[in-house]
Amino acid sequence: MLRGKRTAGVRLLMFVTVMVAMATAAGCGGSSSTNGDGSASIFTGGTPGGTPVRGGTLVFARSVEPASLDPLAMTDPGSEWVNWQIFDQLVEYLPGAWVPRPGLATSWTVSDDARAFDFVLRRGVKFSNGDPVTAEDAAYSIKRLTSPINANASILGKTLKSVTVTGPDSIHVELTKSTPAFLYYLGGVQASIVPKHMLERIGEKRFAEAPIGSGPFAVKRWQRGKSLDLARNPHYWRSGQPYLDGISFRLTPDSNARILAVRSGQADLADNVPFSQIASLQHVPNATPLIERLAAVSTEIFNDGKAPFSDVHVRKALNYATPREQIVKAVYRGYAEVANSAIPKTSEWDPDVKPFPYDLAKARAELKSSSEPDGFSMTIGIASGDPDVKLIATILQDSWGRIGVRARIAQTDFGTLATKYFAGDYEFDVFPSDAFATDMPVPDVIGGLLYDYGNGHAAGSNYNSPQAIALTARATTTADPAERRQLWSKLQRLTYTTDAAFLPLGFLPARTLAGKRVHGFETLQSGNWRMERVFLR
Amino acid sequence: MLRYAAARALHAIPLVLGIVTVAFAIVHLVPGDPGRIQLGPRATEASVRTLDHRYGLDAPLLQQYVTFLRGAIQLDFGDSFALHASVVSTIASRAAASGLLVLYSVLVALVLAVPLGIATAVRQRRLLDHGVRLTGMVLYAMPPFWLGLLLSLAFGLKLGWLPTSGYESSFGGALRSLTLPALTIGLIVAPLFVRTLRASVIETLTAPFVESAQARGLGRRRVLYRHVLRNSSIPLVTLVGLVTGFLISGTVIVENVFAIPGLGQLLVTSVSARDFPVVQGLTVVFGVAVIAINLLTDLAYAVLDPRVRL
Numbered sequence: 001m002l003r004g005k006r007t008a009g010v011r012l013l014m015f016v017t018v019m020v021a022m023a024t025a026a027g028c029g030g031s032s033s034t035n036g037d038g039s040a041s042i043f044t045g046g047t048p049g050g051t052p053v054r055g056g057t058l059v060f061a062r063s064v065e066p067a068s069l070d071p072l073a074m075t076d077p078g079s080e081w082v083n084w085q086i087f088d089q090l091v092e093y094l095p096g097a098w099v100p101r102p103g104l105a106t107s108w109t110v111s112d113d114a115r116a117f118d119f120v121l122r123r124g125v126k127f128s129n130g131d132p133v134t135a136e137d138a139a140y141s142i143k144r145l146t147s148p149i150n151a152n153a154s155i156l157g158k159t160l161k162s163v164t165v166t167g168p169d170s171i172h173v174e175l176t177k178s179t180p181a182f183l184y185y186l187g188g189v190q191a192s193i194v195p196k197h198m199l200e201r202i203g204e205k206r207f208a209e210a211p212i213g214s215g216p217f218a219v220k221r222w223q224r225g226k227s228l229d230l231a232r233n234p235h236y237w238r239s240g241q242p243y244l245d246g247i248s249f250r251l252t253p254d255s256n257a258r259i260l261a262v263r264s265g266q267a268d269l270a271d272n273v274p275f276s277q278i279a280s281l282q283h284v285p286n287a288t289p290l291i292e293r294l295a296a297v298s299t300e301i302f303n304d305g306k307a308p309f310s311d312v313h314v315r316k317a318l319n320y321a322t323p324r325e326q327i328v329k330a331v332y333r334g335y336a337e338v339a340n341s342a343i344p345k346t347s348e349w350d351p352d353v354k355p356f357p358y359d360l361a362k363a364r365a366e367l368k369s370s371s372e373p374d375g376f377s378m379t380i381g382i383a384s385g386d387p388d389v390k391l392i393a394t395i396l397q398d399s400w401g402r403i404g405v406r407a408r409i410a411q412t413d414f415g416t417l418a419t420k421y422f423a424g425d426y427e428f429d430v431f432p433s434d435a436f437a438t439d440m441p442v443p444d445v446i447g448g449l450l451y452d453y454g455n456g457h458a459a460g461s462n463y464n465s466p467q468a469i470a471l472t473a474r475a476t477t478t479a480d481p482a483e484r485r486q487l488w489s490k491l492q493r494l495t496y497t498t499d500a501a502f503l504p505l506g507f508l509p510a511r512t513l514a515g516k517r518v519h520g521f522e523t524l525q526s527g528n529w530r531m532e533r534v535f536l537r
Numbered sequence: 538m539l540r541y542a543a544a545r546a547l548h549a550i551p552l553v554l555g556i557v558t559v560a561f562a563i564v565h566l567v568p569g570d571p572g573r574i575q576l577g578p579r580a581t582e583a584s585v586r587t588l589d590h591r592y593g594l595d596a597p598l599l600q601q602y603v604t605f606l607r608g609a610i611q612l613d614f615g616d617s618f619a620l621h622a623s624v625v626s627t628i629a630s631r632a633a634a635s636g637l638l639v640l641y642s643v644l645v646a647l648v649l650a651v652p653l654g655i656a657t658a659v660r661q662r663r664l665l666d667h668g669v670r671l672t673g674m675v676l677y678a679m680p681p682f683w684l685g686l687l688l689s690l691a692f693g694l695k696l697g698w699l700p701t702s703g704y705e706s707s708f709g710g711a712l713r714s715l716t717l718p719a720l721t722i723g724l725i726v727a728p729l730f731v732r733t734l735r736a737s738v739i740e741t742l743t744a745p746f747v748e749s750a751q752a753r754g755l756g757r758r759r760v761l762y763r764h765v766l767r768n769s770s771i772p773l774v775t776l777v778g779l780v781t782g783f784l785i786s787g788t789v790i791v792e793n794v795f796a797i798p799g800l801g802q803l804l805v806t807s808v809s810a811r812d813f814p815v816v817q818g819l820t821v822v823f824g825v826a827v828i829a830i831n832l833l834t835d836l837a838y839a840v841l842d843p844r845v846r847l
Contacts, residue, residue, distance in 0.1 A: 260694055
């Protein structure tokens with residue numbers, strides 16, 4: 001037994017050892033990674049193709065689970081991208097050019113004023129329970145767009161006047177005014193074709209638990225909080241597809257757990273790979289990180305209705321004082337592109353709009369012209385638990401401090417942040433990276449939300465510009481493609497450059513980890529996957 | 538003992554009522570509209586109001602409380618706003634995973650702690666004692682998510698012995714999939730048990746009956762495990778009861794790391810989504826569970842020490 005000074009020495013040694021061990025244990029985390037090169041070649045594309053092999057169940061480790069399997073009810077990624085595997089739409093989007101292609105409709109005509117649409121439906125299509133898909137089902141499903149349970153009813157169903165069955169395989173849609181984007185809306189998951197009689201018989205609530213669709217897969221088993229298992233739809237209309245016997249979506253909230261699941265072979269795919277781990281995952285032997293184009297942007301929101309953010313000079317000053325390149329490098333590790341638009345890249349995106357340069361001199365000059373020439377104090381609101389958001393807020397706090405804007409970061413849970421946001425009780429909020437994404441090739445939905453004050457106060461931003469409202473109304477109703485492009489470009493310049501209404505940071509990619517046996521997998525720009533094309537080998 | 542248990546059960550009713558009332562008040566006081574949170578920024582005010590009406594959230598608070606209490610008496614906590622399923626079935630589907638995880642974790646901790654607690658007490662201030670206490674401090678200080686990931690990396694990825702995440706509902710599958718999560722929690726909790734038992738055993742070793750047992754020629758092992766351990770267990774039993782009660786809802790981080798569909802994670806996501814019925818239902822479940830564990834702890838005292846009268 002040790003005694004006296006030697007005992008004290010042992011105790012000191014023990015203390016130091018423990019402190020070092022604790023510091024090492026607490027300080028370690030994540031993986032070391034190198035930066036992406038930040039060039040346009042950040043995209044990898046999907047997994048290799050080849051001759052399809054039939055069979056096998058693909059396991060997909062997902063960060064979120066569906067809230068509802070009623071395609072109309074929820075627009076969260078957990079629900080939406082799963083529902084796309086269960087249901088079909090009249091038009092669909094496939095890999096390649098992001099344009100509407102024949103889905104359950106084999107052809108269509110659009111009136112010159114884009115107010116009337118006629119669809120010819122595909123014959124012989126059946127739901128997964130064997131019931132035929134009829135024109136009544138199609139008409140019923142389109143009419144549902146106006147339902148109050150549709151979170152996007154204010155846009156998707158806004159101009160819908162009537163849907164009538166004109167033949168055993170045809171329907172006619174009338175709109176109250178010209179809406180050229182309506183055809184695109186019909187390719188969205190909310191316009192999924194559902195069985196009318198079944199829904200009317202069992203009700204929306206029960207349907208949302210055990211839905212029936214005509215898509216490539218049908219629900220086999222749903223264990224909330226754990227997994228959603230889909231099985232091949234034996235009646236799927238695409239001959240020979242899907243190749244997979246089934247898909248098992250496993251809820252795995254922790255990103256490290258998802259990655260380990262793929263690396264250990266327990267899962268085949270994992271979504272939402274953290275930016276910080278992409279570079280290191282490129283060197284692992286049995287998994288590949290996929291970086292693919294996605295219609296998503298990281299846009300942060302000023303409360304444009306509250307002083308001093310109602311002052312355009314203040315907003316411009318903060319935009320000039322934002323080091324976007326640094327954020328792309330530090331937060332997104334080079335796997336993002338500096339954004340020149342508050343909304344994601346869609347069909348009418350103008351690449352010629354110049355992003356705000358990082359220029360502190362210009363920032364100070366704008367602030368000097370503003371209502372707060374000597375700077376001011378403000379609060380940056382963020383949701384807790386998101387390290388990327390925290391880092392963005394920290395970089396902004398530091399950079400804006402150099403022009404005299406003293407920012408305090410306030411972390412709350414997401415529910416509180418969202419409530420205060422929609423109540424207008426905020427100054428500037430930084431949202432999770434996937435907050436501004438669209439599943440539409442056209443900007444009408446997300447642009448209509450963000451640019452039109454009449455639409456939920458411009459999605460809660462309180463951006464109230466009569467010019468933007470007027471331009472949005474014209475841009476969403478003109479049937480002239482050239483005029484549409486011109487109007488959306490004007491809107492982009494107005495909201496981004498002239499009004500600096502928001503703080504866009506970067507266009508973000510889809511980040512998926514794929515195991516070696518996955519073939520034919522690709523993430524579309526909408527975020528959707530065409531899982532009927534995927535096979536395991 | 539039965540009369541004692543029944544009396545404690547009766548006393549639990551106002552206690553659970555108090556817990557539930559406080560939880561109801563707190564959850565409703567926190568800002569957050571479930572309808573708006575669910576539907577997101579694209580929803581119109583009309584859509585949000587429709588959803589709030591469907592959930593009964595536009596009724597006066599007192600009315601909502603009475604409705605909830607009336608349902609709770611019949612074990613009907615309504616439907617989850619976010620999950621669109623009955624609260625009872627939602628909780629029931631996750632209770633097994635959580636319950637098994639907690640029991641398995643406590644078992645792992647005890648299997649490690651009991652022999653180590655005794656060994657370190659008997660070999661005070663020797664290398665084993667210092668080593669166990671130092672290791673215990675490091676493990677206790679380690680963040681659970683980090684320890685969990687280390688174990689997952691080692692045993693799941695590198696060695697391939699156990700699944701890295703997920704939960705299988707069959708008994709064998711559950712044991713297999715819960716081993717790493719239970720080891721994570723057990724390794725963090727075990728040092729507390731070791732230190733408590735160690736201190737208690739050191740004290741008991743100086744008791745006259747130990748000396749007299751040794752004088753009567755009883756073997757060392759028999760003296761330690763049959764006499765000393767039993768008489769040193771009361772503080773450990775108290776701690777096990779407290780830790781088990783805490784773990785009922787406190788395993789959320791480990792559940793998250795290992796993708797275990799447990800009650801801890803359900804509580805966190807429900808609070809975030811302002812899913813009031815689920816939060817209220819879980820509060821009742823946790824309250825009842827803690828009361829039951831406390832009762833079992835008291836009963837254990839009586840079993841271990843006949844001098845304890847309930």
